[in-house]
Amino acid sequence: MITKQSARRTSATAKRVLQQLGHDRRSVALMLVVPAVLLILFKYVYTGNAALFDQIGPQLLGIFPFIIMFLVTSVTMVRERTSGTLERLLTTPLARGELIGGYAFAFGSTALLQSVVTTAVALGPLSMKVNSVWVIAVFAIVDALLGTALGLLMSAFARTEFQAVQFMPAIVLPQLLLCGLLNPRPEMAAVLRWISNVLPLSYVTDAFTRARTVQGLDAQMWRDLAILAGCLILALGLASTTLRRRTP
């Protein structure tokens, strides 16, 4: 049930997270600029092989929001857990769903902004070809939210911010290797392909690959979207069970 108070608490949480980001200008600059710079770098690394950049360029548009939101959320949430603010929040009327909703909204909108910057650079100066820009936006938001959800979940397993950062290579790099960015998934060994089938980033990559050639959303992209939404709900559900009011 969404009441007026519930909406106020959720939006206050989103505003608070964005205010915290606002006081950290350097992080904001890094979040907005680094993906675009990396994309430019990729473009020139593949100068002699334009076809390859055409293939992996759109895939990168899907991978950046996921990685960055995972990192930002897990560190912020570990901070919240270790500083005692989470404990305090859980003694107020703020519900767990409202807390998670606030985080998702704040980081989701940040991801959208980042995606706009990166996509503008990709489609403009880098003359990348995609058919429907709105499809890129939809998938960028969904996979940024997925990064946020996994970050929330993994923060429960880190005692320090240092440990949270270590989860980035542990959780994200295997997905990066197997998602089809380095080698198309159908060409992988069977076992690796099976593993890649259960990793959410694979479906992000699949969808961004098709966004290059397909107009709008086709059946397969709807399927990808459904799978990602399922992963998102699962991760958020699991994350909310790690926010316990009573602790030893």
Add this chain to the structure above:
Amino acid sequence: MNKPDYAIRIRDLVVVRGRKLVLDELSTTIGAGSVTGLLGPSGCGKTTLIRCIAGIQLVKSGTVEVLGEPAGVATLRRRVAYVTQASSVYPDLTVVQNLEYFAALMDRSASDVVTALDQVGLTACRTDLTGNLSGGQRTRVSLAAALLSEPELFLLDEPTVGLDPVLRRDLWKLFGDLAAAGHTLLVSSHVMDEAARCERVLLLREGRLIADDTPDGLRRQSGQDDLEQAFLTLAERAGHTEEPNAVQERQAS
């Protein structure tokens, strides 16, 4: 809702953390509209007891009733404010941003923020980044976040640590004013001279309540004028009735 004459009633509370017995069959009742001091050395279980009353501690057995309801139920979250020992506010927000956030969570207005800032004497640093404040100032931001929700019960874990004597006096005056206005306060401290400012004092040692009396009562019981000495005398007496290592032995069995 029927209004009980007590704010907190605890019966046979046992808390075990890991293999350590933290609270050992503790029972007490705290009246409404009073300032009660929770005193004892570091590690005696003060914070754990407060967490039990706040309803965020897993307990082994016993009951904790707060304002007529079991501790930790959702309806109490508007009526009880818990201020942790570490200032649990956001260092990367300004003072007023912190308070506006907590005001929104507790369904309070901007004018409540102004009042709370004034009560803790932080109006001058309202736009400062909380992380740049001194430790004592941060504690007061944390306290202000509790004040603005106007709870019936305040649980304050060592709110005066690291404050200069003038500020400590001002805060204790504020606590007295709040109690006079009908609020109930449970204030922990490990500084015995703060016990003198409370209407009642709970002395906690190794998870057991060794005294539960008015400051004058403690002086009478122990035959000591100085409360620090009174605590030592009472702690020694408690030690005679039960050997210090008996707690560990009983948990092992």
